[in-house]
Amino acid sequence: MGQTGTTIECIKFADDCKPTAMNPINRKVLTLDEFTIQQLRNFPQATGELSNLLRDIGLAAKRVNVEVNKAGLVDILGDAGSVNVQGEDVKKLDVFANNQFMGVLRHGISCAGIASEELDDIAIFDDEISNQSKYICLFDPLDGSGNIDVNISIGTIFSVYRRIGTKGEPCSREDFLQPGIRQIAAGYIIYGSSTMMVYATRRGANGFTLDPSIGEFTLSHPDIKCPSDGKIYSVNHGNFFQYGDGEKKYIDTCQKKNKRNGGPYTQRYIGSMVADLHRNLIKGGIFMYPGTTEKPRGKLRLLYECNPFAFILEVCGGRATDGKERILDIIPQELHERTPFFAGSTLMMDELEQCMKDH
Ligand code: AHG
Ligand code: MN
Ligand code: MN
Numbered sequence: 001m002g003q004t005g006t007t008i009e010c011i012k013f014a015d016d017c018k019p020t021a022m023n024p025i026n027r028k029v030l031t032l033d034e035f036t037i038q039q040l041r042n043f044p045q046a047t048g049e050l051s052n053l054l055r056d057i058g059l060a061a062k063r064v065n066v067e068v069n070k071a072g073l074v075d076i077l078g079d080a081g082s083v084n085v086q087g088e089d090v091k092k093l094d095v096f097a098n099n100q101f102m103g104v105l106r107h108g109i110s111c112a113g114i115a116s117e118e119l120d121d122i123a124i125f126d127d128e129i130s131n132q133s134k135y136i137c138l139f140d141p142l143d144g145s146g147n148i149d150v151n152i153s154i155g156t157i158f159s160v161y162r163r164i165g166t167k168g169e170p171c172s173r174e175d176f177l178q179p180g181i182r183q184i185a186a187g188y189i190i191y192g193s194s195t196m197m198v199y200a201t202r203r204g205a206n207g208f209t210l211d212p213s214i215g216e217f218t219l220s221h222p223d224i225k226c227p228s229d230g231k232i233y234s235v236n237h238g239n240f241f242q243y244g245d246g247e248k249k250y251i252d253t254c255q256k257k258n259k260r261n262g263g264p265y266t267q268r269y270i271g272s273m274v275a276d277l278h279r280n281l282i283k284g285g286i287f288m289y290p291g292t293t294e295k296p297r298g299k300l301r302l303l304y305e306c307n308p309f310a311f312i313l314e315v316c317g318g319r320a321t322d323g324k325e326r327i328l329d330i331i332p333q334e335l336h337e338r339t340p341f342f343a344g345s346t347l348m349m350d351e352l353e354q355c356m357k358d359h
Helices: 032-041 049-069 092-107 145-150 237-242 245-255 273-283 302-315 346-358
Strands: 079-083 089-091 111-116 135-143 154-162 183-191 195-201 204-211 216-221 232-234 286-289 319-321 341-344
Touching (some): 032 049, 032 204, 032 216, 049 092, 049 154, 049 204, 049 216, 092 111, 092 135, 092 145, 092 154, 111 302, 135 145, 135 302, 145 154, 154 273, 183 273, 183 302, 195 216, 195 273, 195 302, 204 302, 232 273, 237 245, 245 346, 273 286, 286 346, 302 319, 302 341, 319 346
Parallel strands (some): 111 135, 232 286
Antiparallel strands (some): 079 089, 135 154, 154 183, 183 195, 195 204, 204 216, 286 341, 319 341
């Protein structure tokens, strides 16, 4: 990986979580830290910077989780009285989450800077240690935040790249404007009926459920694979008459008796892409946020919403496009650019593409 147009070749997941005489750690209680450290054992040349980074992200996620869980109890709900760089309402928890992820990475030693949905420009951690770090991160600190005050699942999305600039110098915008295919890792945290962190590298994708009794993310979904077919389609039907003919045709196909896959399919749309995509990743399905006549580029942001999910889905065997091009091949022009987004099980993506081609 590393070049536009190349495929993600998954290195076979090292099944070293099973307890053996040499490695007596019980798979059932393997924590995120234990898991990333075990992965390091397979790569003696690795520096451990990525493990540090994931641990930092896990720590911030736990802090955000605590606040999300008491959102109905404390006065942390409601508008923060400002709008974000895209003119949308910023909830107090968005700001809190942004500060947590930024804080933990600024104080850590593995990240040279971040970009976030909540920040107009990149934040460069210009200090001696950060300038030596290999990685930069992009975040949607709180995704689906419109759902917070009605107790519906929300999430965090992140993406990790190796810097292209010179080590020792501060990071720059070019480090953040790399195509998604160059991601080193991507993941999300879902604050749902349980809290989970899923992250993918080229070695595979693994899910860790937060065990509240020990306060640790614990390996619960090893080596996640997206079923090649599914029966769930997720789209905002309210925008139907603003979609293009190809999308309308596909939605029509989903709603009809479908010989190929025993349709009609089931429509599920939460309005938190983390929750919608997490379900479809596990059960199989397709998620769509097309462009509309009002917003031809749709709503979702390429760098910190679509690219991380495109990477995770591809690692798990699924696909993601903007309706024409593979998401991971798009060369970003701006930090906050938007793109139409279609992602999910390969056979459903094929079906969608056929409809788009016919129109
Ligand atoms: P955010 O809360 O970070 O702004 O993102 C919300 C996104 C995404 O999670 C979801 O799929 C989509 O907005 C829902 O948008 P619509 O209400 O337009 O369908
Ligand atoms: Mn979002
Ligand atoms: Mn957000």
